[in-house]
Amino acid sequence: MSATAHLPPGLPRPVPEPDGLDVPYWEGTRRGELHVQRCRACRGWQWGPEWICHRCLAFDLEWPAIEPRGRIYSWERAWHPVHPALRGHGPYVVVLVELTHAGGVRMLGNLLGDPRHDVVIGAPVEAVFEPHDEAAPPFTLVHWRRTA
Amino acid sequence: MSVPRTIRGRVAVVGVGETAYYRHGQAPEPEVKLALQAILAACADAGLDPRQIDGFASYSNDRNDPSRLAAALGLPELRFSNMQWGGGGGGGSAAVGNAAAAIAAGYADCVVVFRALAQGQFQRFGAASPAATVSGEQALTFPYGLISPAQRFAMRVMRFLHDHGIEPEAQRAIALASYHHAQSNPRAVMRGRPLTPEAYDAARWIVEPFRLFDCCLENDGAAALVLVSAERARDLRRRPAYLLGVAQGSEYRNGARGHNAPTYASASFTTVAPHLYAMAGVGPKDVHVVQSYENFTGGVLMSLVEHDFFAPEDANEFLTLDNLIAPGGRLPLNTSGGNLAECYMHGLELQIEAVRQLRGESTSQVPAARVAMVISGPMVTPVSSMLLGTKDVL
Numbered sequence: 001m002s003a004t005a006h007l008p009p010g011l012p013r014p015v016p017e018p019d020g021l022d023v024p025y026w027e028g029t030r031r032g033e034l035h036v037q038r039c040r041a042c043r044g045w046q047w048g049p050e051w052i053c054h055r056c057l058a059f060d061l062e063w064p065a066i067e068p069r070g071r072i073y074s075w076e077r078a079w080h081p082v083h084p085a086l087r088g089h090g091p092y093v094v095v096l097v098e099l100t101h102a103g104g105v106r107m108l109g110n111l112l113g114d115p116r117h118d119v120v121i122g123a124p125v126e127a128v129f130e131p132h133d134e135a136a137p138p139f140t141l142v143h144w145r146r147t148a
Numbered sequence: 149m150s151v152p153r154t155i156r157g158r159v160a161v162v163g164v165g166e167t168a169y170y171r172h173g174q175a176p177e178p179e180v181k182l183a184l185q186a187i188l189a190a191c192a193d194a195g196l197d198p199r200q201i202d203g204f205a206s207y208s209n210d211r212n213d214p215s216r217l218a219a220a221l222g223l224p225e226l227r228f229s230n231m232q233w234g235g236g237g238g239g240g241s242a243a244v245g246n247a248a249a250a251i252a253a254g255y256a257d258c259v260v261v262f263r264a265l266a267q268g269q270f271q272r273f274g275a276a277s278p279a280a281t282v283s284g285e286q287a288l289t290f291p292y293g294l295i296s297p298a299q300r301f302a303m304r305v306m307r308f309l310h311d312h313g314i315e316p317e318a319q320r321a322i323a324l325a326s327y328h329h330a331q332s333n334p335r336a337v338m339r340g341r342p343l344t345p346e347a348y349d350a351a352r353w354i355v356e357p358f359r360l361f362d363c364c365l366e367n368d369g370a371a372a373l374v375l376v377s378a379e380r381a382r383d384l385r386r387r388p389a390y391l392l393g394v395a396q397g398s399e400y401r402n403g404a405r406g407h408n409a410p411t412y413a414s415a416s417f418t419t420v421a422p423h424l425y426a427m428a429g430v431g432p433k434d435v436h437v438v439q440s441y442e443n444f445t446g447g448v449l450m451s452l453v454e455h456d457f458f459a460p461e462d463a464n465e466f467l468t469l470d471n472l473i474a475p476g477g478r479l480p481l482n483t484s485g486g487n488l489a490e491c492y493m494h495g496l497e498l499q500i501e502a503v504r505q506l507r508g509e510s511t512s513q514v515p516a517a518r519v520a521m522v523i524s525g526p527m528v529t530p531v532s533s534m535l536l537g538t539k540d541v542l
Contacts (some may be wrong), residue, residue: 007292007293011290011291011293012280012281012282012286012290012291013278013281013282013291014281014282014283014287014288014290014291015281015282015283016283016287017283017284017287017288018283022284022287026287037482043482047404047405047406047408048285048288048404048405048406048408049405050405051532054401061162069291072280073307073412074303074304074307074310075303075357076294076299076302076303076306076356076357077353077356078293078294078299078302078355078356079352079353079354079355080296080298080352080353080354080355082275082293082295082296082298083293083295084298084365086293087224092290092293094293094294094299094303096303096307096407105408106406106407106408106412108289108292108294108406108407108408109292110292110293113527119206119359121307121310122241124487139291141291141292143292
């Protein structure tokens, strides 16, 4: 487990879907990159992943890397530990981040910093990649922190 | 000749029944036995021989499948078996609608809608599953500690409260109304445990913006309703509660993964509610009493907005305890105590309470209630809602 993990060890580990749909996303995070879907036919953005473009119905989606910045669209501060790994921890903040430069797709993650601080909807944030190199298989989470 | 495509006035609920309601994990009987007891209770209420049942409808992957129930009950034949897609309580009204559609279409004559839960014998909803790895939607949420239903939905509600400047007292009023009504309901798990505004405010956070009393219970028990055609209902002993309309579904791309629904701060009823009113031929001002599924109070708040009972900008003014309680409130809400304080029967206790209101048999009766609404499962997809009426409104 990474020495700098934001949440305690023992939470469920992410693995790509068996059918391969979201493999480019998870592989991108390992390189410290944020990838989402974009349709080659209509150039529309898409997230979460799907096999087809919901706008033009082309099965022709690419996975460009996008600038890992956005604004807080919503948030929550969790206190009650719903998983054994979270007992005695908390609170912690989960944010939903809107990436307006990529069609307004939204990404989830923890907001780094003091979890008791006020959280402001609309505030700018940037991604912080949290590698878990010792996990089997290894994975990387994507958190967020406030920028000026 | 064109036949009108509506359920309005064609099918009625003629019997309702439930087991005793238990605290989570406390049911003394196996879940399937609870289901059978509730079905027999509903038939007894209707004055119908259980052998007349020829169909079943349920939702949320109820574990008690119709073929087993039909064999257990010795039914002469099974003609309709239906499971509404989707988890949570979103299928509660849809299951009634599906049963009614089967009757109207002639697939079956006497259909039971039921739900049974004995979670002590199975997995709880509010606790994380023990899986070591997750994929798909869960891979985007679980590793960040966004796991339980409360955590999933707090994010939607937080944005709605932000967009419309809604104060914590609005959610509080919804919780207080349910606890208020539970105090006069002998079936209610929380009878004898009244909730004060001070106790609500002092309760711990589960996940902001939800405190403890914003969150539903988890309970054990079973509930059932019996439906027959309107013609047949007239010959039975109980006052029929006629379906005026049912609608289910959700808006554009509600199911987009990773919290990417375009209409995000929604209870999922923005497209469903207009269909409901159009079929029923009534508007929000005609509704005398509302049962609205409380997974979390913020979901009830958005459900009421989307069913056009008040504008979001008026939520702070509308959502007061006085406005929400029987007999004299502007919109009596969850008059049995609902999921918060009667029983988390996965919302089917709300359908039963709507029928009791139309019979004049509620323990928190709204005088001369003739139109009752049930709203099922906010913030999931698909959701559903329904309107019932007495024969006076047909």
